[in-house]
Amino acid sequence: MGRPTVTPRPFLKWVGGKGQLLPDLLKAVEAAGAFGKYHEPFVGGGALFFELSRLGRMRGRKACLSDNNAGLIEAYKGVQENAEAIIALLHGHKEKHCEAYFYAMRAEVPSDAIARAARVIYLNKTCFNGLYRENSKGLFNTPFGRYKNPLICDEENLRAVAAALKDARIEQRPFETVIERAAKGDFVYFDPPYHPVSKTASFTSYDKGGFGEDQQRRLAEVFAELDRRGVKALLSNSKTPFIEELYRAFTLREVFATRAINSKADRRGAVSEVLVSNFM
Numbered sequence: 001m002g003r004p005t006v007t008p009r010p011f012l013k014w015v016g017g018k019g020q021l022l023p024d025l026l027k028a029v030e031a032a033g034a035f036g037k038y039h040e041p042f043v044g045g046g047a048l049f050f051e052l053s054r055l056g057r058m059r060g061r062k063a064c065l066s067d068n069n070a071g072l073i074e075a076y077k078g079v080q081e082n083a084e085a086i087i088a089l090l091h092g093h094k095e096k097h098c099e100a101y102f103y104a105m106r107a108e109v110p111s112d113a114i115a116r117a118a119r120v121i122y123l124n125k126t127c128f129n130g131l132y133r134e135n136s137k138g139l140f141n142t143p144f145g146r147y148k149n150p151l152i153c154d155e156e157n158l159r160a161v162a163a164a165l166k167d168a169r170i171e172q173r174p175f176e177t178v179i180e181r182a183a184k185g186d187f188v189y190f191d192p193p194y195h196p197v198s199k200t201a202s203f204t205s206y207d208k209g210g211f212g213e214d215q216q217r218r219l220a221e222v223f224a225e226l227d228r229r230g231v232k233a234l235l236s237n238s239k240t241p242f243i244e245e246l247y248r249a250f251t252l253r254e255v256f257a258t259r260a261i262n263s264k265a266d267r268r269g270a271v272s273e274v275l276v277s278n279f280m
């Protein structure tokens, strides 16, 4: 598949990126009708937000984007506030890029926030599979990716991303706090770490915190609370009996996505997911 030429698009490749579900997600947003603010409390790569921006659906509308991953949020804020400085730093990384330089950058966390944001983008573009992984100390530890010609500095997209993020509220926050932000008539899209389809499919450890069944239950309570308050809520997750039970009071739609999260090739393929909503 060729690289899309339209901007803005996600500037970081993120585990659980929603590129494949976009047509279904867009249909759901259409079904929601008019809404106030847009909230994404597990923003990750932000596939849906950038697609809505590209389609002009975010014009005149405030977005609240959050995630509990500090490095990710710092990268968003860096591009929002200092895109040109980040572009310059990325050109510097590009000139020096090689395996030894990658490992030197991976080992060193700069004290300056803009340099940290550029470092996250550089490592994301050049690491194995673009997979963000942290060790027990919270340090990025994905190995070098052997790409022939990684697009380390996509200037055009970074500028389009900065424009899309211009008025957005971007915060490092746990998902529960969306309750303090979302008001009646707003729209919230939840894309949490997925409930594993089997005990061995433990691909849900996005960060050192993990996201277990207690967190999934807590999320379902937050979803129900938003529903009571008249907020339009949409959520994607894997189609498991546990998830279907948690959201049985709402509309569940089965959708299919091809994923390549498991390292064993035979486990790759179409995975059935659900979209849960309180407005369809």
Ligand SMILES: C[S@@+](CC[C@H](N)C(=O)[O-])C[C@H]1O[C@@H](n2cnc3c(N)ncnc32)[C@H](O)[C@@H]1O
Binding pocket: 014, 015, 016, 017, 018, 019, 041, 042, 043, 044, 045, 046, 047, 048, 066, 067, 068, 069, 173, 174, 175, 176, 191, 192, 193, 194, 206, 207, 210, 211
């Ligand atoms: C499935 S990914 C989101 C993917 C995103 N929709 C995309 O298109 O790339 C889930 C995100 O949830 C974040 N996360 C995990 N636990 C969280 C929590 N308790 N509160 C907020 N965000 C959390 C992770 O850092 C990760 O970015």
